[in-house]
Amino acid sequence: MAKTLFDKVWDSHVVRQVEDGPDVFFIDRHFIHEVTSPVAFLGLESRGNSVVYPERTFATADHNTPTINQHLPVEDALSANQLQALENNAKKHGISHWGLGDVNNGIVHVVGPENGITLPGATIVCGDSHTSTHGAFGAIAFGIGTSEVEMVLSTQCIMQPKPKKMRINVNGKLGLGVTPKDVALYIIAKQTTSGATGYFVEYAGDVFEDMTMEGRMTVCNLSIEMGARGGMIAPDQKTYDYIAGRAQTPKGAEWDKAMQYWETLYTEEGAEFDVEFNYNASDIEPMITYGTNPGMGIGVTKDIPNASDVEGGVDTYKKSLGYMDFHEGDSMIGKKIDFVFLGSCTNGRIEDFRAFASIIKGRKKADHVTAWLVPGSHKVVDQIKEEGIDTIIEEAGFVLREPGCSACLAMNDDKIPAGKLSVSTSNRNFEGRQGPGSRTLLASPLVAAASAVEGVVTDPRTLINA
Amino acid sequence: MAYDKFEVLTSTAYPLPTENVDTDQIIPARFLKATERKDFDINFFRDWRFNADGTPKADFPLNQEKYAGSKILVGGRNFGSGSSREHAAWSVYDFGLRCVISSEFADIFKNNCLNVGVLPVQVSAEFADKLFAAIEADPKAEITVDLPNQTVSLVATGESESFVINGYKKENMLNGFDDIDYLKNIENEISAFAETRPF
Ligand code: SF4
Numbered sequence: 001m002a003k004t005l006f007d008k009v010w011d012s013h014v015v016r017q018v019e020d021g022p023d024v025f026f027i028d029r030h031f032i033h034e035v036t037s038p039v040a041f042l043g044l045e046s047r048g049n050s051v052v053y054p055e056r057t058f059a060t061a062d063h064n065t066p067t068i069n070q071h072l073p074v075e076d077a078l079s080a081n082q083l084q085a086l087e088n089n090a091k092k093h094g095i096s097h098w099g100l101g102d103v104n105n106g107i108v109h110v111v112g113p114e115n116g117i118t119l120p121g122a123t124i125v126c127g128d129s130h131t132s133t134h135g136a137f138g139a140i141a142f143g144i145g146t147s148e149v150e151m152v153l154s155t156q157c158i159m160q161p162k163p164k165k166m167r168i169n170v171n172g173k174l175g176l177g178v179t180p181k182d183v184a185l186y187i188i189a190k191q192t193t194s195g196a197t198g199y200f201v202e203y204a205g206d207v208f209e210d211m212t213m214e215g216r217m218t219v220c221n222l223s224i225e226m227g228a229r230g231g232m233i234a235p236d237q238k239t240y241d242y243i244a245g246r247a248q249t250p251k252g253a254e255w256d257k258a259m260q261y262w263e264t265l266y267t268e269e270g271a272e273f274d275v276e277f278n279y280n281a282s283d284i285e286p287m288i289t290y291g292t293n294p295g296m297g298i299g300v301t302k303d304i305p306n307a308s309d310v311e312g313g314v315d316t317y318k319k320s321l322g323y324m325d326f327h328e329g330d331s332m333i334g335k336k337i338d339f340v341f342l343g344s345c346t347n348g349r350i351e352d353f354r355a356f357a358s359i360i361k362g363r364k365k366a367d368h369v370t371a372w373l374v375p376g377s378h379k380v381v382d383q384i385k386e387e388g389i390d391t392i393i394e395e396a397g398f399v400l401r402e403p404g405c406s407a408c409l410a411m412n413d414d415k416i417p418a419g420k421l422s423v424s425t426s427n428r429n430f431e432g433r434q435g436p437g438s439r440t441l442l443a444s445p446l447v448a449a450a451s452a453v454e455g456v457v458t459d460p461r462t463l464i465n466a
Numbered sequence: 467m468a469y470d471k472f473e474v475l476t477s478t479a480y481p482l483p484t485e486n487v488d489t490d491q492i493i494p495a496r497f498l499k500a501t502e503r504k505d506f507d508i509n510f511f512r513d514w515r516f517n518a519d520g521t522p523k524a525d526f527p528l529n530q531e532k533y534a535g536s537k538i539l540v541g542g543r544n545f546g547s548g549s550s551r552e553h554a555a556w557s558v559y560d561f562g563l564r565c566v567i568s569s570e571f572a573d574i575f576k577n578n579c580l581n582v583g584v585l586p587v588q589v590s591a592e593f594a595d596k597l598f599a600a601i602e603a604d605p606k607a608e609i610t611v612d613l614p615n616q617t618v619s620l621v622a623t624g625e626s627e628s629f630v631i632n633g634y635k636k637e638n639m640l641n642g643f644d645d646i647d648y649l650k651n652i653e654n655e656i657s658a659f660a661e662t663r664p665f
Contacts, residue, residue, distance in 0.1 A: 015659045016652070021634025024649065026659055036551060038501035047646065052653075053660065064499065078499035085501045119665060129550040129574060145552035145578035147644065155649040157656055161632065163573075193486055194544040197573055227547065229573055250665055261664055293486050293547070316485040316542065409495045409549075418518075430490040430548060432513055 002271035005234050006165055006200050008264065009140045013123045015157060022159040028122040030057040030152045031108045032095070034064055034086040035411070036127030040149035041089040049154040054094040056156060058117055059086055061099050062107045064411050067374050067401040070100050079412065093153075106377020106403040109133040109221065109345035113213070114379050116246025120235035120262045125152060130345050130427060132223040135232035136216035137239055138265050140200070142230040163229050164274040166199040167267075170207040172281030177461040179355065180215035181347060181425065181444035183207060184222035185287035185297040187279065192311060193295040197227035199274070202267060207281050208233050213242040214351040221346045222427055225294040234266045286460055288332050289429050289442040291320040296429075300447060300459050304330045323431050324439050325419075332441075332457050339422035340371040340452040341434070342445055344408035347425035348376030350383045352445040357392045359449035359463050365397040366455030372414055373398055374406040398452075410435045423451045469583025471642040475564055476610040476621065479538035480527045481601045487541055488548035489575060493557045503556055510557035528561075532605035540597050540609075541568040546575025555582045565611050567618060569594040580635050581644060587611060587618050593627045596620065613639060 003011075015024040032040075037059075044051070051057065064079040074080040083100065090097035098104040104111055109130055112118045120138035125131060129143035148158045168187060201223050208216060216233050223231030240262070243249045250258045285299040298305070306328045307317045321327065342348075342356050353375065365371055373393060375381045381403060384390050393400055407414040408426040410433070416422045418437025425448050429440035443451070446460035453463065497509040515526050522529045539558070545568040546554065555578035558566060564584060569591040571579075576586045589597070600607040600620050608621040613636065619626030631639075638644060649656070 015656055018634050018648075021632050024652065024656070026656070026663070028663060028665065035498050039503055039552075042502065043646075049646075049650070052657075076499075082499055082501055122665070127550055127552075129548070131550075143550035143574055145550055145555065145574065145581060147552060147578070147581035147646075151646055151649055154646060155653065155656055156660060157649050159634075159645045159648065160577075193547050194570055194572070197544070197570065224574075227544070227572060254665070258664055293488065295486075313483075313485050313542070315483070319484065409490075411495050411498065428488075428490070428548065430488045432494055433490050436494070436496075436513060436518070 002268035004165055004267045004271045004273065005138065005202055005232060005265055006140065007271070009121050009123070010162055018159070022161045024157050025160045026123065026157055027125050027152050028056065029117055029124045031112055031124070031126035031131070032057060032059045032086070032149065033108050033128065034061050034082040036146050037089065037149055038082065038085045040146045040153060043150040044154050051093040051095065051153045053156050057095045057153065058112070059090040059095050059097040060105055060108050060111055061086055063405045063409065065100055065404040066412050067372070067404050067406045067414055070402045074100070076412070103378055106379065107345045107348060107405055110348055110376030110380065113137065113217065114246065114377060116243055116249035119243065119249065119258070120239060121265050125158065129224045130221050132228070132230040133217050133221040133345055135220035135223065135230050136213060137243070138232055138235035138262070140230060140232065143224065163200040164198055166196055166201045166228070167273045167276045168201055168203050168279070169205040169277070170279045170281055171205040172207065174207060174281045174284065177286050177446055177464055178284050179444040179446060180211055180218040182284055182287045184219045185289065185294070185442065186284045188222060188226045188294050189287070189297040190279065191226040191295070193225060193293045194227040196223070199228050201228045201231035203231055203233050204267070209236070212351060213238055214349045217349065218346055222294070225427060235262055286444060286447050288447060288457065290324065290326055290332060292323055292429055292431050294427065294429060294442060296320065297442065298332065300332055300443070300457065302332070304328055304332070333459060335421065335457045337369060337423050337451055337456060338420040339416050340369055340448050341374070341407040341422055341424040341426060342448055343372065343374030343376065343406050344426035345376060346427045347445050348374060348380065350380050352425065353380070353384050353389050354387070355445040356449040357389045359446055359460055360396040360398065360453055361392050363396055363453045365452055369452050369455055371398050371452050372401060372407055374401045375403050377403050407434050409433065423448045423457065469559065469642055472564060472583065472585055472613055472639045474610065474612045474614070475537060476608055477537040478533060478606055479540045479567070479597070479601055479609050480533045480536050481540050481598055482527055483542045483598055485542040486544045486547055489546060489551055489554040490548055492546065492554040493551065498551060498553055506553060506557035507560040507562070510561040537563055538565045538567060538609055538611065539563050540594065540601065541566055543568065543570045543591065545571050547572040550574045552578045552582065555579045555584055558584050567594065567597065580639070583639070583642070585611065585613065585639060587629045589618060589627050589629060596625060
């Protein structure tokens, strides 16, 4: 029977199938960070287990880290304690550790690919739902809970039922100012936040083929926001070019051997999906969210829909708009904003900073807007400087911060104050996600840049320097 | 992490009909700084339960005396969406709940629940509405969740629906076992498999 890309990678990692139960699923690569791993190590130790394959686990500090003065001791005692616990656990068990200030440090889903740890056809997990990012390379990658982190540490396997298969095809050419983030927000708005629950998604079609690896990562990253366990894109020459020569990618004969496997990683003609969707690139415009879940997104020029026109309960919808202090029929364009956040594992890569810079170049940040520009890793910082983007940022009145998750989940000091409205390139607009009482509009780096300059929600197409 | 066995549970229930309840509400990120599993009961639904000054919000079901002590929560559709933080499932358990009933669960949350001893019971939208209506009519309405028979029923009327759980997970819940026990038992098979991986 013709196989899908997903079948090929999944099936080759099944150690055994449990009768009337999940598969015993082998994990090639495991990322850990300070927030979801400490209790797993406690569990491991209390059972008297050890880490079976320490070379398959990689630790980086990101969720809790400050984004200024990283050379100084971390002030928040609880955060410092978690960072220390990560370092101690890594050391004790022989796991590589990229702590604060390390040249390889950054957001786990940014540094994995940068260092060649993320490979096509691999299985990758991490105690973070946006692990789906790594699917951009044709890997099966998804988030796990702390119990499962302990399973991987002590056995290199987890127990998972095989998800169902969905394919999403987007064909055609994207219009001016329409970015991978918009493609993802468009798909999520169509699917709702639970439309892909129970599925693993393959993205196919012109739009994804044309995308850079950074763009593919943005799309796969957001798969979880429609409920999917993960999303993946078949590897191609772009994928191989991206990974070639990185620190941990196979070299020489091992590369050739791996390549033989990678070249088998595509969905065969006639392979079946449980469900399939087709969208047109030309229907997608720059997107923005207006509610408290990522499925509540519309084209930036559109008005907030009426409760009667959306799926789901009216009470839930009204509660959401009430939290945002928005009304049915409001136009998004022109809403006054207070904060802009450029960063996160969704849009914290070099391409995102390039996009942001393309709009702010020669313009000025609006005075009343506070902007946090947080690169995803030190390597991104280096590249920003190499390309002179830092100068553009400074000349426009912005400041570049140090890498970390930052205001994506606001575990450090980067919290949007209660009631304030933020345009954010991150992935979640849940109530209080960016700080208690904060209100979040998810958008692309272009929309964020245009809004930062104008001080109100702005269609970036009006500012694109033709 | 060991948990108590789950067989048959009869209890009143907290109703929370809001849809798309996400894990940031179940346990806000600022409470994820612990390196041990403690205080998750207090911070369960922190910002929906308490005002900024720490006083309880009287209209939130988890604060209402009429439901106090329930071991079941009936939630709206798409319960537990969002992050993979197992802390969300811990807070459900540590608050004293053993079962969440909803017409739809987010995958990772459901998985985490099963791993920590909380039974996620997925029912039809109609049956969920029935449960909400019964609780609305009588806050003391009892629900029985029978794991061996895979049924959930309203004690007063006997109305009942069956639910799905795979045989392996069911066995685990009935016995308080977890996956690590299973995986450790097949260590040799796993290490032989690891040898065959190309990278
Ligand atoms: S940037 Fe946000 S979503 Fe990404 S790993 Fe960090 S906290 Fe998670």
